[in-house]
Amino acid sequence: MAKKGDKRFMVILTCTECSSRNYYTERNRINTPAKLELKKYCRFCRKHTLHKETK
Numbered sequence: 679m680a681k682k683g684d685k686r687f688m689v690i691l692t693c694t695e696c697s698s699r700n701y702y703t704e705r706n707r708i709n710t711p712a713k714l715e716l717k718k719y720c721r722f723c724r725k726h727t728l729h730k731e732t733k
């Protein structure tokens with residue numbers, strides 16, 4: 679978890695195709711107010727898919 683007053687916090691990236699939670703990363707609330715969407719490799723689908731931020 680983020681420290682009190684910290685601008686960065688942990689997010690979980692979930693595969694949009696198989697809904698498995700594959701990646702944990704940090705994001706800055708001030709610089710990126712929208713949810714993260716990254717194209718990452720999913721080991722369950724065995725291909726690069728879109729991963730969206732979940733909580």
